[in-house]
Structures are given as structure tokens and as C-alpha cells.
Amino acid sequence: MDEKLKFIKNNHCVKIQTKITELLNIDLPIIQAGMVWCSGWKLASAVSNAGGLGVIGSGSMSVDILEEHIIKCKSATNNPFAVNLPLMYKHINQQIDLIIKHKVPVVITSAGNPSTYTSIFKEAGITVIHVVSSTKFALKAQAASVDAIVAEGFEAGGHNGRDETTTLCLLQEVVDAVNIPVIAAGGIGSGNAILAALSLGAEAVQIGTLFASCEESSANENFKQALIQVKEGDTKLVMKQLTPVRLLKNAFFEKIDKAESEGKTVEELREILGKGRAKKGIFEGDLIDGELEIGQISSKINKILSAKELINQLLQEFDLSLQKIKHLPVIY
Numbered sequence: 001m002d003e004k005l006k007f008i009k010n011n012h013c014v015k016i017q018t019k020i021t022e023l024l025n026i027d028l029p030i031i032q033a034g035m036v037w038c039s040g041w042k043l044a045s046a047v048s049n050a051g052g053l054g055v056i057g058s059g060s061m062s063v064d065i066l067e068e069h070i071i072k073c074k075s076a077t078n079n080p081f082a083v084n085l086p087l088m089y090k091h092i093n094q095q096i097d098l099i100i101k102h103k104v105p106v107v108i109t110s111a112g113n114p115s116t117y118t119s120i121f122k123e124a125g126i127t128v129i130h131v132v133s134s135t136k137f138a139l140k141a142q143a144a145s146v147d148a149i150v151a152e153g154f155e156a157g158g159h160n161g162r163d164e165t166t167t168l169c170l171l172q173e174v175v176d177a178v179n180i181p182v183i184a185a186g187g188i189g190s191g192n193a194i195l196a197a198l199s200l201g202a203e204a205v206q207i208g209t210l211f212a213s214c215e216e217s218s219a220n221e222n223f224k225q226a227l228i229q230v231k232e233g234d235t236k237l238v239m240k241q242l243t244p245v246r247l248l249k250n251a252f253f254e255k256i257d258k259a260e261s262e263g264k265t266v267e268e269l270r271e272i273l274g275k276g277r278a279k280k281g282i283f284e285g286d287l288i289d290g291e292l293e294i295g296q297i298s299s300k301i302n303k304i305l306s307a308k309e310l311i312n313q314l315l316q317e318f319d320l321s322l323q324k325i326k327h328l329p330v331i332y
Contacts, residue, residue, distance in 0.1 A: 004153070004163040005291065006008075006098065008300040012292055013053070014027070014028070014111070014315055015027045015028065015217070016029055016318070018026050018181075018198070018203040018204060019181045019203045020148060020181050020183060020203040021203075022100065023045055023128065023147060023148060023181060024053055024080055024105075025080055025105075026048075026051060026053050026080055026220035027051035027053060028050075028052045028063065028087035028204060028207050028315070029054060029183075029198070029202075029204030029312065030043060030047075030051070030052035030194070030203060030204065030205060030207060030308075030311060031053045031082075031108075031150075031183060031204055031205065031206040031207070031212045032044065032047040032052060032054050032055050032206075032208070033054060033057075033084070033158075033185065033206050033207060033208030033211065033291075034055040034057035034059070034082070034083070034084020034108060035158060035208050035211070035282040036057050036059040036060035036067070036158070036278055036282070037057075037060050037086070037218060037219060037279055037282040038057065038211070038217045038218055038219045038282060039055055039056055039057030039211075039217070039218070040057075040069055040167070040210045040218040041056060041068075041069040041070070041072040041073035041076060041216065042075050042076075042123050042187040042216040042217075042286045043211060043214060043216040043217050043307060044056045044069075044074050044081050044082075044208040044220065045072075045073045045076035045079060045081065046078060046214070046216040046265065046306065046308065047081075047211065047214050047307045047311070047319065047327055048073075048077040048081045049076075049077050049079060049308070050307055050308045051077045051079075051311065051321070052311060053081065053106065054073070054077070054078060054079075054082070054307075055081065055108060055293065056069050056070065056073060056081065056083045056084065057082065057084050057232065058083050058084060058086070058095060059086045059089070060085065060278070060279065060283075061231060061302065062063050062091070063091050063094045063095060063098060063194070064220060066083070066095060067092075067098050067102070070083065070098070070102045070104060071088070071102070072294055073220070073283040074102070076241060078219060080105045080106060080314060081104070081105070081106070082105070082107060082302070083095075083099055083102065083104050083106075083107055083108070083162075084104045084107075084108045084109075084110065085099070085108065085109050086109070086110050086112065086301065087109055087110065087111055087112025087113065087114075087116065087117065087332070088111050088112050089323075092117075094122060095175070096117060097151075098205065099121075099126070100120075100121075100124045100126070102143035103124075103125075104126065104204060104292065105126065105127060106126065106127045106128075107127070107128055107129070108129045108130070108131065109128065109129070109130045109131070109146075109152065110130065110131035110150075111131075112128065113140075113144075114128070114130040114140070114141045114144040114146050115140070115143070115144035116148055118130075118134075118144045118145055118300075119145070119208070120301065122145065122147075126151050127147045127148075128145075128146045128147050128161055129146060129147060129148045129149065129150060129183065130144070130146045130148075130150070131150040131152055132150065132151060132174070132199070133151075133152055133153075133161025133162075133163065133165065133174070134161060134163055134170070134173055134299035134323075135173045135309070136318075137308070138151065138158075138174045138177055138182075138292050139177060139178065140175050142178045142179065142180055144324045145289055146180070147180065147181075147226040148180055148181040148182070148183060148203070149174065149178060149180060149183065150165070150182075150183045150184075150185050150206050150288055151171050151172045151174040151175075151182050151183065151184060151202075151305075152167070152170075152172070152185040152206070153165060153166045153167025153168070153184075153185065153186030153187060154166050154167070154170075154184050154186065154237065155167055155186040155246075155295055155296040155297065156186035156187070156188030156208065156209075156211050156246065156295050157173070157208055157235070157246050157293050157294040157295030157298070158208070158245060158246065158293040158294075158295075159243050159244065159245050159293075159297075160237055160244045160245060160246055161244065162240060164237065165297045166185060166187075167185065167186040167187050167197075168200075170186075170254055170312065171184045171197065171200050171201065171202055172200055175200065175201035175202065178200075179316075180200050181203040181204070182202075182203060182205045183202060183203065183205060183206050184197035184200070184205045185205065185206035185208070185298050186209050186295065187207070187295065187296055188207050188210075188297065189207075189209070189210060189223065189297035190300065190314065190317050191314040191315060191317025191318030191319070191320070191321060192318070192321045193205070193318055194314060194317075194318050195308075195318050195321045195322055195325070203241070205247075206215050206302075208295060209227075209294055209295035209298050209301070210297070210300070210301065210310055211310070212224075212294065213228070213301050213304055213305075214305060214306060214307045215296075215305065215306045216279075216303065216306065216307050217306070218283065219282050219283065220282065220283055220284055220285030221285065221293065222285030222286075223281065223282050223285055223287070223289055224304055226287055227248075227298050227301045228293065228300065228301055228302060228303065228304070230248065230298040230299050230320065231299055231326075232299045233298055234248060234298070235248050235294060235295065236249060236250055236257065236294050237246060237255070238253065238256055238260060239256060239260070239269065239273070240260070241260070241266050241269060242266065242269055242273065245291070245293060246293065246294065246296070247291060247292055247293060247294070248292035248293075249254070250281075250287055250288060250289075250290070251288045251289060252272065252277065252281070252288070252289050252290060252291060252292075252294055254294070255272060256269065256272055256273065259272055262319060273291075274292050277280065277291035278291040289315055
């Protein structure tokens with residue numbers, strides 16, 4: 001680990017150097033997830049300015065809104081940032097043209113086949129990272145020539161893998177299976193967890209839930225305040241017949257969970273879900289009928305911080321844990 005990881009303290013400048021920080025030209029192996037209704041230009045630029053990789057979540061944006069956020073993000077930071085791009089949306093070709101037009105340095109693709117678009121991005125000089133939930137899809141992503149992989153475990157918020165493989169297990173499997181850098185995601189809620197992920201072979205972590213609660217997140221204040229109250233066990237993966245998603249338990253959750261347990265059809269589940277449910281919950285702050293997408297690690301949130309404050313907290317925890325590991329008594 002000492003060969004691949006260098007923890008540098010230079011006055012107020014802290015860098016943790018890994019293959020991912022070198023690939024992306026960032027100081028810290030911390031990537032903010034591109035969460036719908038949370039990850040606008042304010043959050044992305046704040047994370048990038050603090051040394052991580054900020055990410056604009058295009059999943060909830062029209063083409064025009066995405067362009068606005070890219071332009072504002074470029075004005076707010078001189079550091080690299082990314083756009084998260086779900087590949088199944090109908091405006092995908094327009095979004096790709098926009099990303100290339102504005103020379104976004106990094107794209108994080110998800111929810112689709114990476115072989116379809118990766119070559120287009122790479123021909124434009126854009127670094128491509130793809131999100132996977134299994135070793136099978138990690139190998140497919142590597143075959144598609146992506147530059148790195150996000151291995152996202154069952155603990156993560158939002159849309160999730162069907163196999164319910166935890167981050168701890170998935171990370172080890174994927175690191176052993178591929179030859180490109182791996183980024184751990186799902187349940188990363190402290191500097192201790194970052195150190196653990198790096199120890200297991202990850203070159204960086206992707207964090208969503210903690211950043212969703214930050215001051216710069218575009219989530220509604222009601223949603224952020226609700227996160228402070230979350231306790232262990234307050235989230236669950238549901239809608240496995242549609243697209244699996246981890247939700248905070250509320251009235252809408254109870255309705256969809258009951259429908260699933262009663263064996264309702266896909267069509268009936270879609271009718272209950274309706275349209276704009278995540279926007280209603282996360283962006284508009286309807287804590288009763290909204291879809292409240294969030295990860296298991298939300299139970300660790302106890303106050304709202306700025307992105308910079310959160311990253312500083314993670315670094316302090318990381319450093320303390322690193323010092324403890326260095327001083328473990330080893331008897332041969």
C-alpha cells in the first residue's frame with residue numbers, strides 16, 4: 001500500500017496520490033456521485049475546488065439545463081469535473097454532443113452498454129468511467145475500453161444492482177477481475193471507509209449520500225433535514241421488478257413495498273410509481289409521497305456541512321486511521 005499511496009501534507013495542501021488521481025488530475029481520490037436532483041453545478045464545483053472530482057448529475061436534466069450547469073461549473077472551478085450520464089435516456093445523443101462541445105474532461109456512464117458510446121468520448125479526448133454492480137459487467141466495461149470502473153455495492157442509494165452484492169464483497173471480486181483502476185462506491189461514509197477501500201485495492205471512492213446532504217446540494221431543505229434523522233434500517237431496496245432503487249422509508253415506500261409483497265404486476269407497480277416521483281421527494285421536499293432515494297450510510301449523517309467541510313472531515317478521519325494502522329503491532 002505504501003508504494004501506491006502517498007499521503008502528502010504540505011502546509012494546508014493535502015494530496016492522496018493513486019492511479020485515479022493521476023488519471024483525472026485531481027488531488028484526492030474522492031469522487032462525488034452524480035445524483036439526480038442533488039448534483040448540480042454548485043455541488044460539483046465545490047467538490048472539485050476542494051480537491052475531489054465534482055460530478056454534474058444529468059439524469060434529472062433536460063439538454064438545455066445540462067448545458068447551463070456545465071457552463072456555470074466551468075466558471076466556478078478551474079479544476080476537472082465530470083458529468084454522470086445514464087445511457088438509457090432518449091436525449092443521449094444531444095447530451096453527448098453537448099459534453100464534447102464544452103470539452104467536459106470526464107464522463108461517468110451508467111445504466112447501459114458502455115461499448116455503444118465509449119469510443120466516441122475517447123476520440124474526443126474525454127476520460128470515461130463506467131458504473132457496474134457485478135464482475136460480469138466490470139469485464140464488459142473493460143472490454144469496451146473504459147478508463148476506470150466504479151464498483152457500486154448494494155448499500156448505495158438510488159438505482160442499484162439486482163444481485164444485492166455488498167461493496168465489501170464486490171470490490172474484492174472486481175479488483176481481482178480487471179486490469180484497470182477500480183473506484184469503490186456504496187456505503188462509504190467516513191475517512192476510515194476510504195482507507196478500507198484503498199486497502200482492498202480501490203484507487204478511489206465514489207460518495208453520494210454524504211454529499212446529498214451538503215449545503216451546495218440542490219436537494220430540498222426538507223430532504224436534507226430528513227437525512228439527519230435517519231437511523232440504521234430506515235432504508236430498503238425496492239422495485240426490483242422495475243429498476244431496483246434504495247429508498248428512505250415513508251408513505252410512498254410503504255405503498256410500493258406492500259404492492260411488491262402482494263405480487264402486483266409490473267404495470268401495476270408503474271402506475272403506483274407514476275412520473276416525477278423522485279423530483280417530488282428530493283427536489284420539492286415532499287417527504288410523504290415523494291421517492292426519497294438515499295443510501296444505507298445516511299444513518300451516519302448528523303449535520304449539514306459544506307462540501308469543503310465534509311472533505312476536510314473525511315481527510316482528518318483518514319489520517320487518524322492511517323496512523324493507527326501504521327502503529328499496529330505485528331509479530332512475526
